[in-house]
Amino acid sequence: MTPSSVDLAVTWLAPEFEQRALRLADQLGYSCHMPGQPVAALLLQVGEGGLSLRATEAGAPGAIRVDFVEGALAHRRQYGGGVGQMVAKAVGLKGVLRPTVLDATAGLGRDAFVLAALGCEVTMLERQPVIAALLADGLERAIQAGGEVAGIALRMRLMQADSIQAMRDWSLPAPQVIHLDPMFPHREKSALVKKEMRLFKPLVGDDLDAPALLAAALDLASHRVVVKRSRKAPAIEGPAPTAQLTGQSSRYDLYGLRKLA
Secondary structure, X not given: OOHHHOOEEEEEOOHHHHHHHXXXXXXXXXXXOOOOOOOOOEEEEEEOOEEEEEEOOOOOOXXXXXXXXXXXXXXXXXXXXXXXXHHHHHHOOEOOEOOOEEEOOOOOOHHHHHHHHOOOOEEEEEOOHHHHHHHHHHXXXXXXXXXXXXXXXXXXXXXXXXXXXXXXXXXXXXXXXXXXXXXXXXXOXXXXXXXXXXXXXXXXXXXXXXXXXXXXXXXXOOOEEEEEEEOOOOOOOOOOOOEEEEOOOEEEEEEEOOOOX
């Protein structure tokens, strides 16, 4: 989608953030408005806590932002189960093995952060500029926080690009593992995911062409492609998975190309 097709405006939450909001609006191609009045269906807000996105309609969910320092991701980093987590098993972490990972559907970076926290070097692709801006802001704040979280964020590299085209044109060393998590139409129905889907749907529109996404990933990955799906969702059209990992609400379809060692 182009900026002109999305009813979104940029604003600021305190006077000291006005200039940053103006620069961001110019960068993304949206209008920038003074705070206080809903002027668009979606507002990208610049404030003390970084960037946040909220809907202005009555009854809309609260704003979302990327926070790697506190909240759910901090809890998951400390108590999430380490390499016993399903995403870690799917990607192939074991012992000292930490494959390089391309997360081609980065979204808000949760899975990428978990993998980076466990020691992987992770490159993230996000095609939607507003979502990429939220993610970049979260990474910047994580690096500024210092300590362990900054070290994790420095293992995460963000590229704002169409995933299919970027994988087809890839000129860097091939990632050992490519992680895919198409947002629509199959996704866990947690309250958090529902909130994100409601906010992101006007931005993202229809999901990426999943069969083409899988095909590009299989052509690029050197060892494995892993696809996160809702537990009962069909596999993406194309080659059949070589293995599956199934949890309570989701599963991973694994496409093995070479053995990780």
